[in-house]
Amino acid sequence: MKTKLLFVFVLLIGQTIFSQRKSRADRFFETGDYINAALQYEEELNREGYRKDILEKISTSYYNAFQFQKAYRYLKILTSGKFYAKDKSYDNSYNFKMYQVLSALGKYEKAVEFLALYKKNKSEELNKESAIAVIEAFKLKDDDYTISPLKINSNASEFAAVKVDSTIYFSSDRNSNGFMDKSYKWTHRPFLDIYKVRVNEKNIPTTDIEKISGEINSKLHEGNFCFTKDGNTIYFSKSNSEKGKKKYDSIGNNSIFLYKSTKTDGIWKTPEKLPFNNTNYSVEHPSLSTDGKILYFSSNMPGGYGDFDIYRVLVNQDGTYDEPVNLGATINTANREQFPFISKDGHLFFSSNGHLGLGMMDLFVSERKNNVFKKPVNLGAPINSRYDDFSLTYYNETDGFFASNRKNKTDDDIYLFSQIGEIFLKEYKARFTVKDFASDSYIPDADIFVSNLENQLHEGKLDKQEFFTISLFPGKYDFTATAKGYKSKTKSIIVKEKENEVYVIYLDKEIVSVVEENGNNENNTSAPNKDIVTNKENLTGEKLRNTLLNDKVGPPVIEKNGKLYFDLPPIYFDYDKWNIRADSKKVLDEFALKLEKYKSVYIKISSHTDSRGTDSYNQVLSEKRAESTRNYLALVGYVNARRMKFEGFGESIPLIDCDTKNCSEEDHQINRRSEFEIIKY
Template sequence: MKIKILLVLALMVTQITFSQRKSRADRFFENGDYVNAALQYEEELNQEGYTKHILENISTSYYNTFQFKEAYRYLKVLTSGKFYGKDKSYDNAFNFMMHQVLSALGKYENAVDFLALYYKNEGKEFNKSNAISEIEAFKLKDDDYTITSVGFNSDASEFGAIKKDSLIYFSSDRKPNGVLDKNYRWTHRPFLDIYAVKVDKKNTPVSDIETISGEINSKLHEGNFCFTSDGNTIYFSKSNSEKGKKKFDSLRTNAVHLYKATKVDGVWQTPEKLAFNDTSYSTEHPWISSNDKTLFFASNMPGGYGGFDIYSVAINADGTYGKPVNLGETINTPNREQFPFVSKDGHLFFSSNGHLGLGMMDVFVSELKENKYTKPINLGAPLNSSYDDFSLTYYNETDGFFASNRKNKSEDDIYSFSQIGEIFLKEYEASFTVKDFATDNYIPNAAITIFDLDDQLYEDTLDKKEFITLSLFPGKYAFKASADGYKTKEKPVVVKEKENETYVIYLDKAITTVADNTKVKEDKSVSTSDNDVVKTPNELTAEQLRKQLLSDKVGPQVIEKNGKLYFDLPPIYFDYDKWNIRADSKKVLDDFALKLEKYKTVYIKISSHTDSRGTDSYNQVLSEKRAESTRNYLALVGYVNARRMQFEGFGESIPLINCEGKVCTEEEHQINRRSEFEIIKY
C-alpha cells in the first residue's frame, strides 16, 4: 500500500509539474514573450507530442522572432494534419504564415501554393502561374536602386532613418544610458528610442550618436517619426501611456499611439496624444505631407480591410484633425500595410506583406495620378529581399534610406540608397520583326499583330520593312506573325525597360504535300523524303537535326566535346557571392533564348559553378541558385518552356582553373564562376 501511495504521489507530481510547464508556456505566449514561449513549447513537445495547440503557438513564436527554419518545421506538420486529435482543421491564417515563411526561405513556388490555398479559403480568385511570373519579374528586373549599409548600424536594431540638413535621425533598441532599464518582452532587448547623429556629405558619422530629448524618449517605445517642414514639430509612434505607465485595453494589450511635440527656443516640449487615438487599437508610423496639411499613418482600427491599413487625416488650420480616411483597397489588403512615406510629388511609398512580393514585407510605391493612387508597384531587388524591408524615406529626389533584417535575420539595419532607374511605368521604343527559321532572313510583307493584356491590339504589315517600332509600356504582350507560305505563329513577349529592344518571331515554312510525279523545288534548309513531303525544321530526324545544329552559324554556335553537344555561349558570369543575372549576361541569354526558340525540340542542362572561396556546402547552394536563376531568366524573359531545361549546381567541384595550393587572381576566380549549357535531348 505504501509503495502504491508513493507511485500515485509521484504521478501526481509529474502531472502537476507538466501542467505548470504548459501553463507557463502559454503565459509566455500570451504576454508576447515569444522567445521563452518557443523554448517552453519545445519541452512540451517532448512530453505531449504534436498537438494542434502547441503547433499553432510554437509556429507563431518562431515566426514572430524571425526563426523561419524552425517555424517551417512545425508549420509543415500543422498544415499536413499529421498531429494528435480528431480535428485536423487549422486557421487559414497559418496558410498565409506558411506562404511568408517559405518565401523568406526562398522557396517561392511552394510559397505560392499556400498563398493560393489561403485565397481559396477566403473565397477569392488567385492565379498561381501569374503570381510565379510576377515574383520572377521582381527578381530579374533591372535594378532601379543601388544600396549600401550605413556606418552607424550596430548589433541592435536600427530603422526609420530621416535626414534633415546634416543630421540623421533614426529609431533603435541599442543599450540606453540607464543600465537598469527593463527589456521589451518580445525581443528581449531594450525599448526603442529616437537617436540623432551628425554626418558628412557621404552620410559618414562625424559625431557621437545621442538620444534627441528626454521629453521625447521615455522608458517605453518611441518608434517611427516625422518632422514638419520647419523641423519644429515632431509626430512619433509611442507606447500608449499615462504618467509614464503603460495603458492597456480589455485584453491587456498595450497599443501604439501617435503623439506630437513642438520645439520652443530649441527645446522639445512635453508630447501630447493626437485626438483620434483610441485604447482599443494602434495608430503608428506617421508621415506628414510636404505642405504640412495631411498626416498619413498605419492603424488596425475597426472598419479597415484587415490587419494594418494606411490612413490619412487632415490637419486643420487651428491644429485640430479631421476624420481618418482609409486609403482604400487599391493600397490596403487583408494583411499588413505600414510605414507610409509620401514624396513631394504626392507618390505613396509603403511596406506590405499583403501585395505579392519577394518575401516578408516588401516596399511598394503607388503613383498619384489625377488625385488617385495607382496599383502599387513592387520596387524589386536589391531594395527588396526575402526578409522584411521597410521604413523607406527620401531626403532628395534620388537618395534616401530604408531598413531591412536581411543580414542579421532578427535585428534591423539601415541602408542608404540611390535611385538609378525609372520606378514608374513609362513607354519604351520596342521593335518587332519576323524571320525565316532556316535562312534567318527577314520575311517581306509579313503581318504583325501585338496584343496587350486588355485585348487592345496594334496591327501592321512589314511591307518590305525589316521592323515595325511601337511605343509600349513594359509588361506582357502577345506577338503574332503570319506570311504567305509560312505557318502562323504567336508567342508571349515581355517588353523590357529598355529603349530599342528587338523582338523576333521565326516562322516555319508551311508543310506542302505534292503529287508523286510533281517535281519539288529543292529547299536546302530542309530534308525531303521518298514520300514527297517537305519537312519543317522542327520535324527533322534526330541525325538531321544534329547536323543542322552543328552547321547553323546564326546566333550561339553548337560545338561537340567528348561526344556531347554544347551551346558555345559567351561566359555567363556572376559577381562574387551573388546569383542574380548581370546586365552583361542578359544580352547573351536573350540571344540564346532566340536560338532555343528556333529549335523547340532541343532540351538542355544548365550547369553552374562557383570559385573555391567559401565552404563546400555554401558553394553548393550558391551554384544551385545560379543555375536556377539562369533557368528562370530564360523561362521568364525568353519564354523558353521550363520543362526543356534541367539545372544543377556543382559548387567548386569542377573548376576550370585549379586554385588548390596557389593564390588565384580575381580574373581566375571569375573564370570558375560560370554556367554551361549541354544539349541533353533533341
C-alpha cells in the same frame, strides 16, 4: 525586425492574472514572449503529441520570432492533408503564413501555391504562372537603386532613419534607460528610443550618437517619427501611456498611439496625444506632406480592408484635425500596409506584405497623378529582399534610407540608397517580328497580335517591314503571330524596361499533301482533292546534329570530347554574387532565341566558381548561379524549364589550377563560368 514589430502588431502585454489552467507556454505566448513560448511548446509537443492548438501556437511563435525554417516545419504539418483529414479545416491565415515563410526561404513556386489557396478561400483568383513571372521580374530587373549599410548600425536594431540638414535621427533598442528597467518581452532587448548623430556629406558620423533631448523618450517604446518642415514639431509613434505607465484596453492590449511635441529654445515639450487615437486599436508610422497640411499614418482601426491600412488626415491651420480617411483598395489589402512616406512630389512609398513581393514585407511606391494614387509598383532588388524591408525615407531628390533585417533576419539595420533608375511605370518601344523556323528569315505579311492581362489588344502587319513597333508598359503580354502557309502560335513574353527590345516568334510551315481521287488520270480535268496535314517540322537525329553544327545564326554549337556545347560568350558573375549581370543578360537573351528555334534540344547548365572561399560555400554559390541562369532563360527568355537541367560544381573543375600557381583576377574570372551542354535532341 522584432523591435519594430512593436509598431506592426498590437502589443499583447496585458498584465492580467492568468488562470492556473494555462500552460507556461501559453503564458509566454499571451505576453508576446514568442522566443520562450516556442521552446515551451516544443516540450509540449514531445510530451502530448502533435495537437492542432499547439501546432498553431508554435508555428505562430516561430513566425513572429523570424525563425522561418522552424515555422515552415510546423506550418507544413498543420496545413497537410493527413493532419486535418478528421478536422477538414484550418484557419486560412496559415496558408498566408506558408506563403510568407516559403518566400523568405526563396521557395517561390511553393509559396505561390499557398497564396493561390489563400485567395481561393477568400473567393479571389490568382494566376500562379503570372505571379511567379512577376516575382522573378522583381528579382531580375535592372537595378533602380544602389545600396550600402549605414555606419551607425550596431548589434542592436536600428531603423526609421530621417535626415534633417546634417543630422540623422533614428530609432534603436541599443541602450536601456537604467539598470532596473525592464526589457521588451518579444525581443528580450531594451525598449526603443529615438537617437541622433551629426554626419558629414558621406553620412559618416562626426559626433557621438546620443538620445534626442527633452521629454520625447521614456521607459516605453518610441518608434517611427517625422518632422515638420521647420524642424520644430515632431510626430511619433509611442506606446499608449499615462504618467509613464502603459494603458490597456478591456482585453489587456497596449495599443500604439501617435504623439506630437513642439520645440521651444531647443527643448522638446511634453508630448500630447493626437485626438484620433483610440485605446481599442493602434495608430502609428506618421509621415507629413511637405506643406504640413496632410498627415499620413497606418492603423488597424475598424472599417479598413484587413490588418493595417494606410490613412490620411487633414491638419488644419488652427491645429485641429479632420476625420481620418482610408486611402482605398488601390493601396490597401486584406493584409498589412505600413510605414508610409510622402516624397517631396507627393508620391507614396510604403511597406506591404499584401501586394505581390519578394518575401515578408516589401517596399512599394504609388505615383500620385491628378491627386490620385496609382497602382503600387514594387521597388525590386536590391531595395527588396526575401525578408522585411521597410521605413524608407528620402532626404533629397535621389538619396535616402531604408531598414531591413536581411543581414541576420532578426535585428534591423539601416541602409543608405541612391536612386539611379526610373521607378515609375513608363512606356518603352517594343519591336515584334515573326521568323521562319527552318530558314531564320522574317516572314512578310505576318499578322501580329499583342495583348495584356486586361485584354487590351494591339495588332499590326509586318508587310515589307521586318518589325512591328509599339510602345508598351513593362509587364507580361501574350504575343500571337499568324501567316499564310504557317501554323499560328502564341507565347507569353515580359516586356522589359528597355527601348527597342526585340521579341520574336518562330513559325512552323504547314505541310500540304495532295491525294488524288481513285481513277484520276491525265485526261481527268476535275480538280484533285487536297487534304491539309498540319505537322510540326521537327529535325531529329543526325540531320539535327548537322544543322546545329552548321547554323551560324546566334550562339554556335561546337563539339568537345564527343559532346555538343553551345559556345556562348562568358556568363560572368561578380565575386560572391549569383544575380545575372546586365552584360550577361544580353548574351542569354540571344541564347533564348536560339533555344526557341530548336525546341527539341535539351541542355544542362553547369556553373563553376573560382577557388576563393570554402569548398562548401563555393558549392552552394555555383548551384545558385546555375539556377539563376536557368530561371532567367525560363522566366525572361521563356524557354520551357523542363528542357533545362542545372548543376553546380563549385571549385572542383577549374580551367586554371590556382592551387599550384598565383592566379590573377583574370584567371579567377575564367574559372567563374557557366557551360551549356546539349544532353538530348
